Amino acid sequence: MAADTSGPRRSRRHGARRSTAPIEVRRLGRVGYREAFDLQHRLAGERADGTLDHDVLLLLEHPAVFTAGRRTEDSDRPTGSCDVEVIDVDRGGKITWHGPGQLVAYPIVALTEPLDVVDYVRRLEEALMGVCRGFGVPTLRVEGRSGVWVDADAPDPLSPGRPQRKIAAIGIRVARGVALHGIALNCDADLRDFEAIVPCGIPDAGVTSLTIESGRAITIPDVIDAAAAAIVAALDGPQPRLGSEQ
Numbered sequence: 001m002a003a004d005t006s007g008p009r010r011s012r013r014h015g016a017r018r019s020t021a022p023i024e025v026r027r028l029g030r031v032g033y034r035e036a037f038d039l040q041h042r043l044a045g046e047r048a049d050g051t052l053d054h055d056v057l058l059l060l061e062h063p064a065v066f067t068a069g070r071r072t073e074d075s076d077r078p079t080g081s082c083d084v085e086v087i088d089v090d091r092g093g094k095i096t097w098h099g100p101g102q103l104v105a106y107p108i109v110a111l112t113e114p115l116d117v118v119d120y121v122r123r124l125e126e127a128l129m130g131v132c133r134g135f136g137v138p139t140l141r142v143e144g145r146s147g148v149w150v151d152a153d154a155p156d157p158l159s160p161g162r163p164q165r166k167i168a169a170i171g172i173r174v175a176r177g178v179a180l181h182g183i184a185l186n187c188d189a190d191l192r193d194f195e196a197i198v199p200c201g202i203p204d205a206g207v208t209s210l211t212i213e214s215g216r217a218i219t220i221p222d223v224i225d226a227a228a229a230a231i232v233a234a235l236d237g238p239q240p241r242l243g244s245e246q
Contacts (some may be wrong), residue, residue: 015236016120018110018177021054023235025228028060033067033087033098036060036106040180043108048176057231058106058182059224064099064193067091069171082196091181093146093171095197101189101209103220105231106182117174119239121146124183127234128168131185131227137213139167146170148185150208165206167213185227187211187220 017023028036036058046052066078066086072094078086084097098104111120125141128148132139142149148168153161168185186209194207210218234240 014238016109016111016116016123017055017235018112019053019055023055023057023107023109023232025057025059025232027224027228028058030063030100031060033062033065036062036104037087037089040106040108044175044178044180047108047110048178055110055235056108057228058104058108059228060104060106061100061102061220062098062104064097066095066097066193066197067171068095069093076197078196082193084193084196089181091171091173093169096169096171096184097191097193097197098184099189099193101187101220103185103187103223103227104182105185105227107179107231107235109179109235111174111177111179113177115174115177117172120174120179121170121172122240123234123237124170124172124231126240127227127230128170128183128185130230130234131223132167132210134226135210135214135218135223137167137210150213163206165208167208167210183231185210185223187218187223 040058043052043056047055064084066084068077068086068088069091071092076095078084125148129139132148137150139148140151142164147166147170150165150167152164155161168183170183172179172181186207188211189209191207191209
């Protein structure tokens with residue numbers, strides 16, 4: 001397991017974090033979901049207790065798994081002969097898929113008070129939108145829907161085109177002032193498992209990846225450094241602007 005620290009010390013006038021100490025970034029490779037779940041909960045408990053004196057960003061990839069957030073309904077769950085495991089979890093949101101080719105980031109962060117969870121989520125969205133922009137993929141926020149999206153194709157009389165499609169999902173939990181869970185960005189993932197569920201409970205939208213949208217292979221190693229830097233900068237910087245597109 002590699003560990004390093006990232007990010008400059010900052011003024012308390014900005015940022016979502018309670019601490020001004022650098023975030024420790026851990027690049028873990030491929031980790032089973034239950035193992036990562038236990039790790040981030042242990043770290044979050046230690047952060048809340050004060051036995052861990054700094055924030056941590058876990059960067060990793062999961063074997064194929066569905067995770068069902070607290071708002072998941074029976075109709076959202078896998079259908080047919082899908083044999084991918086479903087794990088019920090304590091984050092917000094509905095069901096989603098994790099798997100090879102998808103970069104997952106779990107920031108374990110003690111948030112400033114008073115808590116502003118909406119601001120924290122917007123910062124994560126801002127970070128991911130910047131990463132996508134760096135790879136030539138324009139994205140947007142969609143009112144009433146979390147995560148990062150690629151807009152619907154322009155109207156074409158010969159083709160209905162693709163609907164709005166999610167390129168990155170966000171699902172968090174805040175307990176005792178500490179945020180855990182986080183984001184998942186599709187790099188070069190095989191997205192066919194999404195066909196077995198209603199992704200994030202949204203039946204009228206699709207899913208996509210950096211590879212699909214850019215037309216070239218973009219892998220986790222291509223993205224991981226940019227994602228780490230963007231997340232740290234977003235958590236330590238000023239509040240993101242409210243524009244929807246990048």
